[in-house]
Amino acid sequence: MSEETSEPKIDLYRVVTRILRELKRTWIIVLALAAALSVYSYIKAKRAFVPRYESKALFKVSFGYNPDNILSSTSVYDNTAASQLAAAFPNLISTDVMRDLMLDRLGKPYINGYISARSFADSNLMLLTVRSTSPDDAYSVLCAVIDCYPQVAAYMTENPNIIISEAPSKPVGPYNSFSGKRPAAVGAAEGIVLGMIIVAVIAFCRKTITSTDELKAVVNLPILAAFPKLAVKKRRSGETSLLPAMQRGSFAEATRDMRIKLKKRLGENDKIIMVTGTLPGEGKTTVSVNLARTLAEDGARVVLVDGDLHRQDVACLLGEKDKKSGLADFLDGGIALSDCISVSEKYGFSYVSGSTGLERLYSADKKKLAEFFGALKNGFDYVIVDTPPCGVVSDSSTLCRYADGIIYVVKEDYARRTQILDAINGLSDRDVPIIGCVVNGISGSGRRYGYGYGYKYGYGYRYGYGYG
Template sequence: MAMDEQKREQGGTGPEKIDLLRVLEEFWKILVRFLWVPILLGILGAAAMGARAYLNYTPRYRSEATFTIQSVGSSYDLAGTGNYYDKLAAEQLAITFPFLLQSDLMQSMLMQELGVTWLNGSISAQAVPDTNLFLLQVTSSSAEDAYQILDTIIQIYPRVADYVVGSTNIEMLSPPELAEAPYNQRNVVRPAVKGGILGVGAGLAILLCISLTRKTVRTREDVKKRLNAHCLGAIPTLSFKRRTGHIDRTVSILNSKASSSFQESVRSLRIRFLREAEKRQAKVVVVSSTLPGEGKTTVAANLALSLSQNGSSVILVDLDLRNPSIKERLGVTAPSKGVAELLESRQGDPADYLIPVEGTRVRLLAGDKAASDPKRQMESRRLAAIVGALRDEADFVILDTPPSGLLGDSAAVAALSDGILYVIRAGAAQVWHIMDSIQFLSNSRTALMGCVLNGAKASAGSYGYDGYHRYGRYGSKTEQREG
């Protein structure tokens, strides 16, 4: 089935159910990689809220007075009728007090007495229940304004109240005073903490949204379901236990420190690879991936070693001319020349450039330096002659190429091969990127033999390998894949 048809088929199957565990795993992976996002947003949020609180701080001053209100005509007799009257008046005042303070009459009289067009203050009053005791407060950004407004209210209040409850007298218990300091303090800590929490929360929400929408390949089932491709093998991540002294950390089946599960996964890959190779009559095989660091070079090297252990003669060619690394992976230190030198010389027998890997039936065609003009060299017609000459020298020729998701080199080489082995690191590239890269390789009309899932989640007690490596020279925009 063509890749475009695969995309249409996947797009028509309806929305995919959300796997909570997978989302959490994806979220954790993204969080570890982009932890700086919520931290940065938290710092920015704290700084913004703190700065806002600092700049918007306005000192507030309070002036207050406590007084009693008594009817002018009240009298005290043995029956206590005067007290009863004052109590009724107090209750009535307690009800009408807020309305009187906010009335147009009070406001206009205040502004007239103060000689202003607006009041720079907030007035509030509170009556003590069942008494004629009142607490009057005025708050303002100016201590002088708060005092003057309160003092003026006390002076004109009897005149305003006369329209409602009749004549009254105000007896001051605690007269108003000019505030010496604001009652509110400049506080940036609490807003900064709030801003930091909001910033971190926003960052985590962004990463969670990314994890919900990001579709990657993590299991063999994903390879089949999301890519509609055959998974030839799943290699778990290899880790070495910490020990004192130097130990061999070469990621190779020849390393005695490599776990049995790692070696078994490579053997399983070899068995499936041989089955596909026989079916397709494939002798020259391209190994590629979508992104740098997915482990294609390590897969190519260990597959070559495993085929050698099975009795096949293998030539392993380093066609990653920007970043040759096969020799390092296999621990080969002898100086050698590779494809770049063959292409530059335009002559010479490729067989003369092959170097053996000690103790195996694997030979390498690999140089020590990056090519000066890899794009031009990979498109050279002589490359086809080199690959053709190598066909007659071994049972299998494995070509390690650059990532096809970034560069067009792999497609040019794929046209010279019999099959493509595609390496996918679990949870690395997104599905659409993988499919685009495989589609790009398929333009060479070379069949995809299958995929290898690298860094797959291993069962308890098992190990795998880490295929990440240096790809600093893949950044040039002029060398990126076209089309």
């Protein structure tokens, strides 16, 4: 293989998608940084702002110099004289003679002001300007220039006659004003850039699964199906119905793929299929219900067991509101197996889903568990067991000893790769074959699927997305 073809390629679409997905989670960081840096830049600019004052005087320049009286000469206006005088002004001001005269006139050790002069085209007018941080200094420096200028100018120009056209006045306010819009906008932009850099770093440090190819590379297991996100709006009554939406489009196609691949990988006597995952909220119950439904549609006798004794969601997902007896009731004793089994006439399969109970399955009577699953295996073609996440509680490890195979559900960009590997390795130690993986919540290009609910377990973790 050539060196060029062996180099890894960067999938820009996946990179951008990962960053945008992370931005949806952490947008508050970007917003907070933008707001903080905007305020900081505003305050910094406000503190650094210095009001400046300007005092001006307008002169008419002509030949005919009277060094003793700047206010008393009249002559023919000369445009060239004004231009020459304005051009020579910087050199004149910088002389030691002019500086000493002005310091003596001001009675200060320094000149607090910037002095400039300019002439106007086709005119004998010259504008003298002093800018300073103090209105008093701006005015006093300009007056000092007017007093001292003629004495020095006589030695540097050809006898100009300078007549005040507009006398200087003390400035009443600064010529500049503070505007915080620009520094605030710049600070906000810097905050957004910094926030996006942080989001990008978080996105690439989050070692989650974002595609079926990544999952294959991590776990080296077959992929049975990839379910898209499915967004279902709540009805006006407040109820939600996921199953009708799951029977259409890409979701229905993925369900059929899962059924076909599963049946190819099951042995003749393999009937009990456990569905589990790493963390709560990955959609294990959703996958379990759809697996039971598609197998029932194929003509099989199916029972779905809600094996999560801390949260019984199967009946809720099926739209069953009446409380039924479940696995916990059977294990507690005093109830027959037949009383635990309910039938979903709408979807064509049986299910066991009742009240919660038992803190942990490992404390349950193992003989009762074996009796329970043995009876179901004899009475049905398939027994689908929806279990709690094996990365959080140990119930899945207890239940898997009764299973013939395991389907492992992985939600896109959810559990970390190390968590997934640890959970799968723990199941592998139980000598129960993992049939394959189901990827849930895949983002489609141009389409948006998904299901979102928030329920809370009694044993300290929280579902944030999907059933199961």
